[in-house]
Amino acid sequence: MARYTGPACRLCRRDGLKLFLKGTRCDTSKCAFERRDTPPGQQQTRRGKVTDYGVHLREKQKVKHYYGVLEKQFRRYFAKAERAKGNTGDVLMSLLERRLDNVVHRLGFGTSRAQARQMINHGHITVNGRRVTIASYEVRAGDVVRVMNKARSLDYIRGAQSESDRSVPDYLAVTESVIPEGIIGRLPGPEDVSVPVQTQLIVELCSR
Known part of the structure; x- marks a missing residue:
């Protein structure tokens, strides 16, 4: 899988959170997330209720997009966090922050x-x-x-x-x-992470 090269604001809209992927532009009126904070795609009314798996997946995708890592990289970080002492979710975020x-x-x-x-x-x-x-x-x-x-x-x-x-x-x-x-x-510790994330959801998803 190659690195995502599409519109950065599309990722923010998909995750429902401003991820500041475009630097200072995200603080201006040009920010697409501020103008359209709905998920990308035209068929907004046809979207059904998000499943439990979908909630867990979005949390993982949000962290991947925020730090700019691919799935294989993320899995390596998670495996390393599992082997380390302490809370797996906190160790995972510390590794990404480093x-x-x-x-x-x-x-x-x-x-x-x-x-x-x-x-x-x-x-x-x-x-x-x-x-x-x-x-x-x-x-x-x-x-x-x-x-x-x-x-x-x-x-x-x-x-x-x-x-x-x-x-x-x-x-x-x-x-x-x-x-x-x-x-x-x-x-860095969990208090130093600047993106709101529920690490327990990520741990539950990746431990399946």
Whole structure:
């Protein structure tokens, strides 16, 4: 299965929640979800009652769309969360929150996770002084995420920073320096997840 390349706002309407997939555009009047918050498709009146399976599935799909992961990737994260100690749902969300593309976005270096993923793929980001080009790279407590000390990289990031005005979560810290960088102070917990999600529904669905 290839990555979804269709209209991003269609996913928000399908999940019934603004997922901020298009960065700052989602905060403007151009946001399609604000204009049409109904599910996509013309036959709205023919939609029947959502089944119990449908409720569980939508919760999983919402998380997949929010973090930009595919089904196979999501299954790997869930399998890893099942093997770990603690609540499976909380561990799952922590693993997703630790993705490098998510961290770059939440530090304000990218207006959206898609933009952050592109920055990483193009080599604009380093972790602990080493360039990382894998968006799914799993950060650890104490890691330093920094922008490459190159004019093109710095211009790219500063442009994103000037557009983004969202607050940085508590588990991250942005240092005041000429070259933008952030530090992972601790591993993220369930309280750090910015999308409302019922993890128990996902656990029940994936455990079948």
